[in-house]
Amino acid sequence: MLMEVRGVSLRFGGVVALDDVSFDIAKGEIRAIIGPNGAGKSSMLNVINGFYRPQQGDIWYRGQKRESGKPHKIAGEGIARTFQNIALFEGMSALDNIMCGRLTLVRSGFWKQLLWWGPAEREEFEHRERVEHIIDFLEIQAIRKTPVGQLPYGLQKRVELGRALASEPTLLLLDEPMAGMNNEEKEDMCRFVLDVNEELGTTIVLIEHDMGVVMDIADRVVVMDHGQLIADGIPAEIMHNQDVIDAYLGVAH
Amino acid sequence: MFYREVGDYKTTYADDSQTFPIRFDRLRYFFVLFVAIAIVPLWIDDYWSNAVLVPFLVWSVAAIGLNILTGYCGQISLGTGGFMAVGAFACYKLMTQFPELNIVFCILASGIVTSAVGIVFGLPSLRIKGFYLAVATLAAQFFLVWLFNKVPWFYNYSFSGQITAPERTVFGLPVTGPNVEPWAQYLICLAFVFVLAWGARNLTRGALGRKWMAIRDMDIAAEIIGVDPLRAKLSAFAISSFYVGVAGALYFAVYLGAVEATEAFGINQSFLVLFMIIIGGLGSIFGALIGAAFMVLMPIVLKNILTGGLNWEPSLATHVEFMLVGCLIMVFLIAEPHGISQLWNIAKQKLRLWPFPH
Numbered sequence: 109m110l111m112e113v114r115g116v117s118l119r120f121g122g123v124v125a126l127d128d129v130s131f132d133i134a135k136g137e138i139r140a141i142i143g144p145n146g147a148g149k150s151s152m153l154n155v156i157n158g159f160y161r162p163q164q165g166d167i168w169y170r171g172q173k174r175e176s177g178k179p180h181k182i183a184g185e186g187i188a189r190t191f192q193n194i195a196l197f198e199g200m201s202a203l204d205n206i207m208c209g210r211l212t213l214v215r216s217g218f219w220k221q222l223l224w225w226g227p228a229e230r231e232e233f234e235h236r237e238r239v240e241h242i243i244d245f246l247e248i249q250a251i252r253k254t255p256v257g258q259l260p261y262g263l264q265k266r267v268e269l270g271r272a273l274a275s276e277p278t279l280l281l282l283d284e285p286m287a288g289m290n291n292e293e294k295e296d297m298c299r300f301v302l303d304v305n306e307e308l309g310t311t312i313v314l315i316e317h318d319m320g321v322v323m324d325i326a327d328r329v330v331v332m333d334h335g336q337l338i339a340d341g342i343p344a345e346i347m348h349n350q351d352v353i354d355a356y357l358g359v360a361h
Numbered sequence: 362m363f364y365r366e367v368g369d370y371k372t373t374y375a376d377d378s379q380t381f382p383i384r385f386d387r388l389r390y391f392f393v394l395f396v397a398i399a400i401v402p403l404w405i406d407d408y409w410s411n412a413v414l415v416p417f418l419v420w421s422v423a424a425i426g427l428n429i430l431t432g433y434c435g436q437i438s439l440g441t442g443g444f445m446a447v448g449a450f451a452c453y454k455l456m457t458q459f460p461e462l463n464i465v466f467c468i469l470a471s472g473i474v475t476s477a478v479g480i481v482f483g484l485p486s487l488r489i490k491g492f493y494l495a496v497a498t499l500a501a502q503f504f505l506v507w508l509f510n511k512v513p514w515f516y517n518y519s520f521s522g523q524i525t526a527p528e529r530t531v532f533g534l535p536v537t538g539p540n541v542e543p544w545a546q547y548l549i550c551l552a553f554v555f556v557l558a559w560g561a562r563n564l565t566r567g568a569l570g571r572k573w574m575a576i577r578d579m580d581i582a583a584e585i586i587g588v589d590p591l592r593a594k595l596s597a598f599a600i601s602s603f604y605v606g607v608a609g610a611l612y613f614a615v616y617l618g619a620v621e622a623t624e625a626f627g628i629n630q631s632f633l634v635l636f637m638i639i640i641g642g643l644g645s646i647f648g649a650l651i652g653a654a655f656m657v658l659m660p661i662v663l664k665n666i667l668t669g670g671l672n673w674e675p676s677l678a679t680h681v682e683f684m685l686v687g688c689l690i691m692v693f694l695i696a697e698p699h700g701i702s703q704l705w706n707i708a709k710q711k712l713r714l715w716p717f718p719h
Binding site: 157159178179180183184188189191195196197198199200204207208209211212214216218221222223224228229232233236237271272275 | 373374375378560563564566567568569571572574575577578579581582583584585586587588589590596644
């Protein structure tokens with residue numbers, strides 16, 4: 109198991125966002141988290157990457173319990189994510205945004221960067237080469253020098269995926285990567301997700317509302333509702349689970 | 362026409378990420394550098410040195426410093442005047458306590474002292490943003506100036522409260538004090554500007570610069586991709602204050618020779634530097650330079666035109682200058698927040714295709 113979430117509860121004042129949630133994430137799988145709006149899916153991702161600290165429960169990552177930890181430290185441990193509402197750095201080009209994804213991997217210190225010649229420059233171009241591979245992979249060569257604010261939504265999503273991939277993550281968290289996309293863009297995005305998973309062996313946790321997508325690409329699915337975990341299993345089981353159907357379609361009282 | 366890119370293929374990442382990717386730009390840069398180093402010192406006189414070039418160079422250093430903090434890292438500061446005072450008084454104390462120490466080291470050491478003070482006053486930035494941070498740095502401005510007036514140790518117990526730079530030499534040439542030659546004064550400032558601008562460019566194009574810009578554009582996302590906000594913000598404060606401190610030291614030791622804290626390093630100077638980077642261009646080294654040039658040259662040009670050319674009352678000309686600066690700041694904030702450097706870039710983009718834009 110790459111990660112285990114054990115009995116996590118998260119409250120904001122009186123609001124219970126997560127209520128005793130436990131599941132695991134196996135190495136190399138695509139794990140989907142689904143559920144109606146407000147079910148606590150994004151909160152779950154925020155707990156996984158350390159942005160929220162749960163009041164109860166533990167996160168075990170690579171066999172070790174996470175003691176405490178700031179988000180920037182957890183990013184350094186190989187957990188990267190994208191956001192539901194795009195969170196790119198608007199003042200920078202697509203290339204610079206993706207280069208930012210490699211900040212945790214930069215080794216040259218202040219003085220080397222100040223001098224630039226030699227080690228810092230060499231390192232920069234090594235990172236640039238890796239980033240160019242990602243740009244090729246995501247097919248965004250033409251926009252690498254465009255400020256991201258000028259890009260259409262679908263491409264912004266791609267740049268954001270590129271930024272997350274640039275850090276060479278072990279665990280990649282995708283928060284609604286296909287929201288607001290048309291079918292063609294969704295197909296592209298699915299292809300990228302599957303390729304990343306297969307070629308790089310990256311474990312992926314994905315929140316998605318498009319059931320077709322989830323059932324096609326996910327290996328296992330967690331279903332949440334009102335902060336509770338209501339089902340966990342392979343897509344075929346989930347589709348016929350009565351609790352899940354009730355949560356989505358409502359149930360007569 | 363001028364900016365022909367045809368045939369100028371970039372085949373390495375080094376070529377692709379040059380500071381001046383277009384050949385014409387590169388040549389012009391070397392030409393400007395050549396003129397600044399080799400031609401200007403030959404004809405420079407007291408007027409050009411004292412009224413135009415030295416103040417431009419000194420303010421450039423301060424503007425680059427503030428641009429690192431505000432333009433790149435997004436942390437607004439109104440304490441620039443106070444930090445310049447730290448640089449000036451540190452330089453004065455070092456010059457008088459260690460007369461053997463070379464002036465260049467004195468100035469660099471004043472930068473380091475200012476950097477430490479900057480980190481202390483940068484600590485609130487970890488908790489507060491925007492206007493609130495501006496007010497916190499404003500406190501630094503008033504506190505520091507008050508301190509340098511209040512504690513006589515800083516001005517070596519002189520009766521006037523002024524500090525006066527003793528004569529110091531570089532390679533046997535006086536660069537401070539009453540006997541300084543205009544070209545020596547100019548060249549020492551130019552050397553500092555050149556080295557510091559080059560350093561700032563290196564820092565801002567590399568990993569550290571990306572960390573700062575990430576914090577500026579979206580601090581939460583920056584934290585989640587692995588930028589430590591504490592280190593990023595404090596490093597911006599430290600480096601920015603280093604530049605501002607060096608500017609303060611140059612302002613006192615090389616440019617004015619004698620200063621008094623309230624007069625030389627008041628809130629007006631903080632605003633002046635802020636205007637420079639707003640008009641010149643936030644988040645651009647070239648913007649800091651052009652902003653400094655603009656704010657230094659504009660009053661001189663206006664004065665020459667209005668009082669010299671049109672025979673206006675000097676006081677009226679001064680008022681017109683105030684109004685013009687105010688209007689320009691409003692115009693730039695509304696129409697072009699990235700300042701003159703952005704206008705310059707747009708002009709270059711157009712020139713790339715000129716005269717056949719289709």
